[in-house]
Amino acid sequence: MRLAEAWRVAVDALRANRLRSVLTMLGVVIGVAAVVALVAIGTGTKQQIEQQVEGLGSNLLIVVPGRLEAGAAPTASTMTLDDVDAVTRVVGDRSRVAVTIQSGETVRAGSRSSFASMQGVLETTPTVFVRRLDRGSYFSRSDVSTGRRVAVLGAAVARQLFGERDPIGRQITVGGVRFRVTGTFEQLGQSLGVDRDSEVHIPVTAAQRLLGTDRIDGLAIRAPDRERIDALGAAVVAALAERHPDTDFSAVTQEQILGVLGDILGVLTGVLAAIAGISLLVGGVGVSNIMLVSVRERTREIGLRKAVGARPRDIGVQFLLEAVLLTTIGGLLGMALGISAALLVDRLSPVPAAITWWSLTLAFGVSATVGIVFGVVPAQRAGRLDPVVALRTE
Amino acid sequence: MTAPPAIVATDVRRVYELDGVSVAALRGVSLTVQPGDYLAIVGTSGSGKSTLMHLLGGLDRPTGGTLLIGGRDVATLTPAEMSRLRNETIGFVFQSFHLLSRTTARDNVALPLVYRGVGRRERRARATAMLERVGLGHRVDHRPNQMSGGEQQRVAIARALVTGPSVLLADEPTGNLDTTTGQSVLALLESLNADGVAVVLVTHDREVADRARRQIVMRDGVIVTTAPPPPVDAEAR
Numbered sequence: 001m002r003l004a005e006a007w008r009v010a011v012d013a014l015r016a017n018r019l020r021s022v023l024t025m026l027g028v029v030i031g032v033a034a035v036v037a038l039v040a041i042g043t044g045t046k047q048q049i050e051q052q053v054e055g056l057g058s059n060l061l062i063v064v065p066g067r068l069e070a071g072a073a074p075t076a077s078t079m080t081l082d083d084v085d086a087v088t089r090v091v092g093d094r095s096r097v098a099v100t101i102q103s104g105e106t107v108r109a110g111s112r113s114s115f116a117s118m119q120g121v122l123e124t125t126p127t128v129f130v131r132r133l134d135r136g137s138y139f140s141r142s143d144v145s146t147g148r149r150v151a152v153l154g155a156a157v158a159r160q161l162f163g164e165r166d167p168i169g170r171q172i173t174v175g176g177v178r179f180r181v182t183g184t185f186e187q188l189g190q191s192l193g194v195d196r197d198s199e200v201h202i203p204v205t206a207a208q209r210l211l212g213t214d215r216i217d218g219l220a221i222r223a224p225d226r227e228r229i230d231a232l233g234a235a236v237v238a239a240l241a242e243r244h245p246d247t248d249f250s251a252v253t254q255e256q257i258l259g260v261l262g263d264i265l266g267v268l269t270g271v272l273a274a275i276a277g278i279s280l281l282v283g284g285v286g287v288s289n290i291m292l293v294s295v296r297e298r299t300r301e302i303g304l305r306k307a308v309g310a311r312p313r314d315i316g317v318q319f320l321l322e323a324v325l326l327t328t329i330g331g332l333l334g335m336a337l338g339i340s341a342a343l344l345v346d347r348l349s350p351v352p353a354a355i356t357w358w359s360l361t362l363a364f365g366v367s368a369t370v371g372i373v374f375g376v377v378p379a380q381r382a383g384r385l386d387p388v389v390a391l392r393t394e
Numbered sequence: 395m396t397a398p399p400a401i402v403a404t405d406v407r408r409v410y411e412l413d414g415v416s417v418a419a420l421r422g423v424s425l426t427v428q429p430g431d432y433l434a435i436v437g438t439s440g441s442g443k444s445t446l447m448h449l450l451g452g453l454d455r456p457t458g459g460t461l462l463i464g465g466r467d468v469a470t471l472t473p474a475e476m477s478r479l480r481n482e483t484i485g486f487v488f489q490s491f492h493l494l495s496r497t498t499a500r501d502n503v504a505l506p507l508v509y510r511g512v513g514r515r516e517r518r519a520r521a522t523a524m525l526e527r528v529g530l531g532h533r534v535d536h537r538p539n540q541m542s543g544g545e546q547q548r549v550a551i552a553r554a555l556v557t558g559p560s561v562l563l564a565d566e567p568t569g570n571l572d573t574t575t576g577q578s579v580l581a582l583l584e585s586l587n588a589d590g591v592a593v594v595l596v597t598h599d600r601e602v603a604d605r606a607r608r609q610i611v612m613r614d615g616v617i618v619t620t621a622p623p624p625p626v627d628a629e630a631r
């Protein structure tokens with residue numbers, strides 16, 4: 001029998017039992033849709049995080065107290081601005097060194113208020129990290145050395161406090177202390193689960209006075225190039241260790257962060273895909289079941305086809321094609337549904353989704369394979385039917 | 395007759411194993427079907443006539459003896475080769491017609507050609523021609539449920555003939571039809587026989603059997619009589 005003919009027969013058979021075919025397909029549709037949508041969400045999340053980490057700027061070295069290991073408890077910082085001077089001497093360029101001390105504070109302007117992440121920083125922050133201003137200007141080195149009470153607002157904070165009004169030059173209070181707004185940041189969105197538009201930057205000296213401490217939380221260095229990043233990290237850690245013999249320090253690069261995050265998200269995406277794959281498997285079992293019913297129902301037809309010259313292989317191919325047709329149509333519908341679901345999630349929720357060709361190809365390939373794997377047993381059974389017995393069946 | 399016999403059965407036996415018990419359905423049957431034969435196999439239910447028909451049609455294999463269909467020993471053939479043999483040499487007509495219910499008369503008739511690898515266009519042309527020959531040229535696009543029993547059996551006969559077989563095996567072809575319709579179906583079979591196709595009728599109906607040129611009476615898995623005596627060739631006993 002020609003293959004085209006076998007296709008026609010398979011399509012006819014599926015049409016004859018429309019509702020049953022659709023219900024059988026549904027299992028595969030749901031399985032494939034789940035695989036496509038979940039892989040899209042996993043991939044999208046991974047891509048977004050990678051972009052955010054890369055968006056911090058290239059060749060970035062982040063120095064924190066304590067060891068950066070899985071399960072290690074965070075260590076309280078003992079670093080001060082004197083340590084920063086020491087690090088600056090190692091780096092040889094103050095504009096490449098940034099520090100932070102952070103605290104959640106209520107920021108007020110008149111009757112309006114906003115809860116913001118207050119960041120005490122050096123004037124170098126916009127160049128070490130990539131932070132662009134929307135309006136006004138960032139504070140200067142003299143503002144930092146004199147501890148002047150000036151502030152640069154994140155986009156969300158500026159909007160909450162001032163709405164559409166220009167905040168430059170206006171007074172706000174941070175933790176009850178008056179500051180003057182000198183600039184606002186461009187909108188950034190979320191990064192690694194943190195809303196970066198609700199930051200308020202003030203000079204690190206002013207922040208230390210506000211919090212009653214001389215410590216800083218951590219520092220970051222932009223290395224001049226990729227080759228020197230590891231050596232620089234080691235030198236900075238050594239300089240800090242000399243000043244704080246009792247504390248460990250770690251320097252991590254973006255690549256290391258990306259590597260760890262990528263591994264975690266890769267595993268997560270894999271687990272999601274596996275769970276979705278199980279539902280695809282269940283769909284396949286449904287196909288197998290229905291095909292066995294179909295073989296039994298059409299035993300007389302099989303007997304007749306054999307009597308007029310169908311070979312066991314012809315009958316087997318016919319039923320196998322029927323199963324493959326069920327799962328591939330189901331797979332295509334599932335892909336459409338999965339893509340729609342992923343796009344909808346991407347559009348309507350903060351969870352990003354990215355549809356990749358490999359996941360679509362994989363989902364389609366798997367659904368066709370499911371048809372073959374779960375169609376083989378019913379097809380073999382049909383092909384081996386004894387024509388005498390089959391013709392006698394009522 | 396110079397042409398080789400269409401079917402030669404020599405001491406053919408068929409034993410079924412049912413739950414560990416051996417049941418002998420055929421216990422040594424010898425029979426020759428010549429080209430152009432018109433033969434009736436008669437017997438009561440359980441006489442082995444259906445088993446014999448399945449063997450003659452290559453649907454089943456004997457468990458003993460030799461059976462040649464179209465000159466080929468069925469014991470040496472694979473299931474696929476048996477299918478091909480059936481397709482090329484045998485046409486089946488069943489009591490219950492065995493038509494595909496969702497399929498038009500033309501496509502039902504064309505079915506054997508599908509398995510011969512004939513292209514769609516030629517299949518349809520040959521099926522239409524065959525339907526015209528059995529007097530159903532006006533019913534080609536009808537489905538079985540839109541046709542009478544007699545018409546359905548004519549479709550089945552057209553299907554049996556479409557591959558140009560040398561033998562037509564008809565198992566109780568009039569069993570589901572009223573007398574008049576049955577007579578016209580038999581008349582059709584006889585006219586086909588007159589055109590050279592060997593016809594083997596399996597029936598328990600004496601009146602139907604009496605129309606054949608030769609009769610074989612089966613009882614308990616063996617041939618008990620061959621009557622009326624064959625007009626030309628002597629039957630091997």
